[in-house]
Amino acid sequence: MSRVEVTVNGKPHDAEVEARKTLADFLREDCGLTGTHLGCEHGVCGACTVLLDGAAVRACLLFAVQATGHEVTTVEGLAPPGELSPVQAAFRDCHGLQCGFCTPGLVVSVTAFLAEQPDPDDAAIRDALSGNLCRCTGYQGIIRAVKQAAGQA
Amino acid sequence: MNTAPAGRFVGQSVKRREDPRLLTGHGKYVDDVAFPGMLHAAFVRSHMARARIVSIDVDAARALPGVVAVLTAADLNAGAGTMQPTMLLNDAANAPLRPLAEADVRFVGDAVAIVVAENRYIAEDACDLVDVDLDPLPAVIDFETAAADTENLVHPEKGTNIAQQSAFPLDDAWEAVVAGAAHVVTETFYQHRQTNVPMETRGIVADYDPGSGELHLWMSTQNPHEARAAMARVTGVAEAQVRVTAGDVGGGFGQKFFTPHDELVVALAARRLGRAIKWIEDRRENLIASNHARVDRSTCTVAVDADGHILGGYIDNLEDCGAFPVGSTGGVGPFVGMLFPGPYRVPLLRWKSTAVWTNTCGRGAYRGPWMMETVAREQMMDAVARAVGLDPLELRRRNVIHASELPYTTAMGFEYDIVTPEETLEQAVGLLDYEAFRSEQARAFAEQGRLLGVGISLYIEPSSMGSMEPLGTDTAIIRVDPTGKVVVSMGTGSHGQGLETTMPQIVAEELGVALDDVVLVQGDTASTPFGRGTGGSGSAVIGGGACRDAAAQVRAKALEIAAHLIEAAPADLELVEGVVSVRGTPTRTLPFAEIARVAHLDTARLPEGYEPGLEATASYTAPPFTWSNACHVCAVEIERDTGLVRIDRYIVSEDCGVMINPMVVEGQIAGGVVQGIGGVLYEHFVYDDDGNPLTTTFLDYLIPTATEVPDIEYGHVETRSNTPGGHKGMGEGGAIGAPPAVFNAVADALALVGARVTRQPLGPSQILALLP
Numbered sequence: 001m002s003r004v005e006v007t008v009n010g011k012p013h014d015a016e017v018e019a020r021k022t023l024a025d026f027l028r029e030d031c032g033l034t035g036t037h038l039g040c041e042h043g044v045c046g047a048c049t050v051l052l053d054g055a056a057v058r059a060c061l062l063f064a065v066q067a068t069g070h071e072v073t074t075v076e077g078l079a080p081p082g083e084l085s086p087v088q089a090a091f092r093d094c095h096g097l098q099c100g101f102c103t104p105g106l107v108v109s110v111t112a113f114l115a116e117q118p119d120p121d122d123a124a125i126r127d128a129l130s131g132n133l134c135r136c137t138g139y140q141g142i143i144r145a146v147k148q149a150a151g152q153a
Numbered sequence: 154m155n156t157a158p159a160g161r162f163v164g165q166s167v168k169r170r171e172d173p174r175l176l177t178g179h180g181k182y183v184d185d186v187a188f189p190g191m192l193h194a195a196f197v198r199s200h201m202a203r204a205r206i207v208s209i210d211v212d213a214a215r216a217l218p219g220v221v222a223v224l225t226a227a228d229l230n231a232g233a234g235t236m237q238p239t240m241l242l243n244d245a246a247n248a249p250l251r252p253l254a255e256a257d258v259r260f261v262g263d264a265v266a267i268v269v270a271e272n273r274y275i276a277e278d279a280c281d282l283v284d285v286d287l288d289p290l291p292a293v294i295d296f297e298t299a300a301a302d303t304e305n306l307v308h309p310e311k312g313t314n315i316a317q318q319s320a321f322p323l324d325d326a327w328e329a330v331v332a333g334a335a336h337v338v339t340e341t342f343y344q345h346r347q348t349n350v351p352m353e354t355r356g357i358v359a360d361y362d363p364g365s366g367e368l369h370l371w372m373s374t375q376n377p378h379e380a381r382a383a384m385a386r387v388t389g390v391a392e393a394q395v396r397v398t399a400g401d402v403g404g405g406f407g408q409k410f411f412t413p414h415d416e417l418v419v420a421l422a423a424r425r426l427g428r429a430i431k432w433i434e435d436r437r438e439n440l441i442a443s444n445h446a447r448v449d450r451s452t453c454t455v456a457v458d459a460d461g462h463i464l465g466g467y468i469d470n471l472e473d474c475g476a477f478p479v480g481s482t483g484g485v486g487p488f489v490g491m492l493f494p495g496p497y498r499v500p501l502l503r504w505k506s507t508a509v510w511t512n513t514c515g516r517g518a519y520r521g522p523w524m525m526e527t528v529a530r531e532q533m534m535d536a537v538a539r540a541v542g543l544d545p546l547e548l549r550r551r552n553v554i555h556a557s558e559l560p561y562t563t564a565m566g567f568e569y570d571i572v573t574p575e576e577t578l579e580q581a582v583g584l585l586d587y588e589a590f591r592s593e594q595a596r597a598f599a600e601q602g603r604l605l606g607v608g609i610s611l612y613i614e615p616s617s618m619g620s621m622e623p624l625g626t627d628t629a630i631i632r633v634d635p636t637g638k639v640v641v642s643m644g645t646g647s648h649g650q651g652l653e654t655t656m657p658q659i660v661a662e663e664l665g666v667a668l669d670d671v672v673l674v675q676g677d678t679a680s681t682p683f684g685r686g687t688g689g690s691g692s693a694v695i696g697g698g699a700c701r702d703a704a705a706q707v708r709a710k711a712l713e714i715a716a717h718l719i720e721a722a723p724a725d726l727e728l729v730e731g732v733v734s735v736r737g738t739p740t741r742t743l744p745f746a747e748i749a750r751v752a753h754l755d756t757a758r759l760p761e762g763y764e765p766g767l768e769a770t771a772s773y774t775a776p777p778f779t780w781s782n783a784c785h786v787c788a789v790e791i792e793r794d795t796g797l798v799r800i801d802r803y804i805v806s807e808d809c810g811v812m813i814n815p816m817v818v819e820g821q822i823a824g825g826v827v828q829g830i831g832g833v834l835y836e837h838f839v840y841d842d843d844g845n846p847l848t849t850t851f852l853d854y855l856i857p858t859a860t861e862v863p864d865i866e867y868g869h870v871e872t873r874s875n876t877p878g879g880h881k882g883m884g885e886g887g888a889i890g891a892p893p894a895v896f897n898a899v900a901d902a903l904a905l906v907g908a909r910v911t912r913q914p915l916g917p918s919q920i921l922a923l924l925p
Contacts, residue, residue, distance in 0.1 A: 037353070079177065092176060101403025103176060132858075137824055138887075140862070141820060143859060
């Protein structure tokens with residue numbers, strides 16, 4: 001067993017876990033934060049995307065122990081309880097989700113992207129979204145949502 | 154044309170009430186269900202397509218600390234009930250399903266053993282320790298030769314690899330049509346192996362309580378009541394003691410409509426062990442062992458006169474249904490045959506359909522299970538146009554059914570009552586400016602050698618089929634609580650369609666209350682009436698019909714109570730936004746909440762003979778068919794250097810009758826279209842000649858990303874159907890219309906350089922091989 005000391009959504013978590021436990025499983029099982037979803041467990045679909053010190057990472061490709069000493073933000077930590085962040089609100093306004101399973105990863109990815117690139121063009125938006133798979137929406141509403149969140153619509 | 158005015162709620166793009174919880178990570182999917190002491194399962198699966206099981210050694214796995222059980226066929230199969238679905242039960246034709254492989258394995262992924270352990274990590278460790286000794290046999294992989302193979306049988310007990318065969322055979326009438334035709338065109342088209350790929354894989358938490366005898370199953374399912382019936386049959390637990398709960402469901406596209414094999418096995422294990430067991434399918438399992446779809450070959454013959462008018466059509470369809478088809482599929486061929494004419498006048502139709510078993514993953518429902526009728530027909534229309542020397546648009550204009558011909562009875566006897574194929578065709582080509590595109594195509598090729606192409610696809614979708622009982626009926630229970638809030642309970646299984654928003658839109662409209670005062674309860678068999686689940690483009694028409702009827706009954710009761718309380722005639726009252734008023738006397742009002750309060754808490758004031766409470770139950774059975782229709786137009790450019798297809802325009806003009814929520818309608822169209830685009834251009838599940846799967850990750854099985862998709866343009870033609878709300882089902886349509894539109898566009902571009910194409914997929918390597 002190995003020690004994990006990590007801050008998640010502003011709260012310290014301190015636990016003994018197997019060294020092989022993924023960050024995604026740690027967040028879901030040990031922190032009770034089930035908004036981080038597992039769609040492929042091989043780093044392609046992006047459903048498990050979280051912020052590690054502000055950068056978007058795949059929680060299925062990191063071990064929990066690797067997060068020690070870092071700050072993790074999950075989808076649950078993007079807005080105060082009962083509220084939607086501007087990105088989340090834009091997804092709702094633009095019908096950027098249907099089944100909702102890929103949505104947390106997309107919202108987190110877009111949040112990180114717009115923090116880096118506040119006024120992206122269409123190609124940059126599509127490129128940024130290409131690391132997250134969605135099977136329901138055909139990406140139509142998602143692309144509109146990013147534009148709205150960037151203040152372009 | 155009978156167009157529909159938007160209502161107060163119906164017809165409005167209301168924002169979805171599902172969204173806040175899903176956007177903030179507070180959705181409740183099956184993997185989010187957890188109990189203290191819950192165990193975790195993983196499957197040991199066959200690594201060969203067809204083999205005799207020599208031995209299964211589970212000793213090392215059982216000895217691993219943390220392993221609770223390793224179960225094989227010897228432990229689980231005896232006493233298990235039938236695994237066939239309830240709805241469309243067809244034991245005779247179906248494959249011999251069994252919980253775990255017994256004497257042999259029949260596809261790569263066939264479940265051989267189930268390991269149950271304290272956590273998933275240990276369960277997977279133990280799977281690696283199970284030693285399955287297999288003696289390989291020649292596998293049946295090529296579906297085109299499977300029927301003739303009498304030596305190597307997927308299911309030896311069946312004596313044949315032919316799962317299903319039926320026909321309306323060629324005869325003298327057909328020969329006469331052919332003899333009198335100016336052109337007789339025959340072509341063969343293929344679809345290749347694809348799979349649904351919901352972003353949430355399958356999953357279940359099965360909890361059998363030996364004390365109470367209750368089996369409670371939390372599942373990712375589109376159809377909780379079907380799952381309940383299936384679970385009761387398989388496990389032998391009385392249906393009254395089986396409860397299925399579906400929370401949020403992360404997509405299905407048909408995969409989760411019938412209860413799949415592996416979930417049934419997990420429930421059997423839970424019953425046997427008397428413990429709660431969670432199984433969450435991993436992506437590799439989902440790709441190789443959930444269900445596949447679309448492996449079809451259609452040879453079509455169409456006879457036309459000198460002007461291109463269709464005189465008759467014949468389609469010979471062959472489908473690969475794998476080893477263990479899921480649910481009612483593996484025999485959709487007759488629909489391919491009967492629906493082949495689609496939106497065109499086809500005076501004479503003949504068809505043949507064959508389904509074969511192969512040692513591959515079973516075929517399952519995938520968004521438009523028999524859409525090969527549209528793929529074959531629309532690709533054939535272009536082939537006929539080329540043979541006759543007409544533009545594909547002109548050939549369609551000459552053959553498409555006009556509004557003046559309705560109701561139109563097809564050669565198979567189906568009656569199209571309210572459809573608009575010609576209107577959607579003209580709207581879609583108008584949005585493109587087809588003539589301008591043709592000019593630009595010619596100019597770009599002549600001046601720059603660029604390959605532009607346009608493809609058209611029309612279809613008529615038999616949505617919400619009342620002819621397929623029990624899939625044609627839904628029931629809604631509407632209960633008004635004492636504060637006046639309205640709870641609608643239904644057996645639907647929304648998995649992205651937004652029913653929590655759209656069903657309340659219907660109820661609020663019909664009942665006359667505020668939208669925020671109506672909530673939908675679904676997904677739990679303990680709190681909902683039996684229903685058909687969500688699939689087959691059915692919930693708007695069928696579930697919506699039940700909602701509308703139940704709401705009307707509640708409204709009538711409420712008005713009778715109100716009439717009694719304020720001493721007015723019920724006919725003089727109206728109920729709008731939760732307030733009853735006397736027409737013409739706006740000062741005489743009564744809040745709906747007060748009626749609800751009296752009905753529950755002040756019952757002495759109810760009219761004589763009135764039962765306390767305010768509720769109604771209504772069932773609705775749809776007509777045999779509720780036809781929706783659409784036209785897809787796709788414009789592409791092929792990069793000659795790379796073989797890459799770029800979609801420049803994608804237009805859908807559809808008629809789904811009265812739209813409940815246009816935002817949701819367009820979302821459904823977009824999702825289906827992109828699945829169809831993916832199917833033609835990117836997605837391809839590949840087996841080698843021995844039946845080994847080669848595309849077992851998202852690096853190999855490529856679904857579209859945001860960089861590949863076009864901006865989809867929409868046109869709407871809105872004609873009321875003959876159902877209570879005037880709706881027509883449309884959830885599958887995008888995925889039905891898109892593949893041939895994309896294919897025809899690519900074929901049109903390739904024709905500029907004399908290249909011909911009949912097969913998919915159309916990835917860069919295939920395109921480069923076709924280019925001269």
